[in-house]
Amino acid sequence: MIIVIFFIGHWFLSLFFQTFFQHRYASHRMFTTSKGWERVFYLMAYFFEGASFLHPRAYALMHREHHAYSDTEKDPHSPHFFTDVFQMLKATLKTFKDHRMKAIDPEARFKGYFPEWPVIDRMGSSLLSRLLFGVAYTLFYFVFATHWWMFLLLPVHYLMGPIQGAIVNWCGHKYGYTNFNNQDKSKNTSPFDFLMLGELFQNNHHRFPNSANFGKKWFEIDPVYPVMKLMHYLHIIRLRKAYLN
Template structure:
């Protein structure tokens, strides 16, 4: 039971900071916050994403290109140009690494307005850091796993970030329904959308990319939005006004 709690906790905490910090803040600037809280969220993203920490700058650059060229040949991760999800993951990782190592120059319009912490980016993206987190996960399983089959969950811990991205990018542009004609293939995928903390309301998000609430209809619940509203009321963040 402890292992399952650990797995679910890691899944949702890693996913929360991916959608809250790398996606909604770094990529879209859906809210503003103080330098103290920005660094706090940065550090928490590193801790909870662990072995699959994602550089906010690299994430933002790739994600902005995805919005600008959604489901076209210039989209860095449209599922309609890959024969399976594994090829999509491979291509996404390669593009992400180019932005991370700055071996590929982004278009000027995608640059700027994202948080940067060079020391933590280098640390979080380093092999020793990823191996250390992997060792921590493994040791936790060695101590608490009561059945051999629980160890089958370990690879998911190691690759949590890429797996989240693959689910959203593949399912969110292939399966589900559309509320809006966005001139792309973005879909809303439910009820899986709730398990992905609103990230699978892709059709809504592509229609209103700067809206902090990914839900649109009454039954489309984005569980991260109420958390952001609470942070706004507490003065931790300041949500952008709706236009």
């Protein structure tokens, strides 16, 4: 039972900070916040993403490219140009690494307005940090696992961020329904997206890329948006007024 709680906790905390910090803040600037709170979110993203910490600058650049070139040959991770999800993931990780290492020069329109903390960026992206988190996860399982099958969950802990991203990028552009004609293949995979915290409302998001609420129909609930509204009213963040709805 402890392992199941740990796995679920890690899944949703890692995913929350990926969608809240790297996606909605670093990539889209859906809200503003103080430098102090930005550092708190940075540290929490590093801790909860752990072995698969996602470099915010690289994430933002690649995600902005994805929106600009959605489902075209220039899209860094459209599922319609790969034979399977593993090939897409491999290509995505290469592009992500190139941005992180500054091996490619992005277009000027994609640059700037993303958080940077060089110490955490270097530490979180280092092999040593990833290995230490991996060792911590493994030791936790050795202490608390009660059945052999529980160890099958360990690889997901090691690669949680990329796995979550692959699910969103593959399913969100292949399966589901559409509310809007976005001139791409984005889909809302499910009208009840709790598993991916609203990230699978891709059709809605591509229509309103800067809207903090990914749900647009009355039955589409984005679980992260109420949290952001609460943080807004507590003056931890300030949602952009145009999208406070």
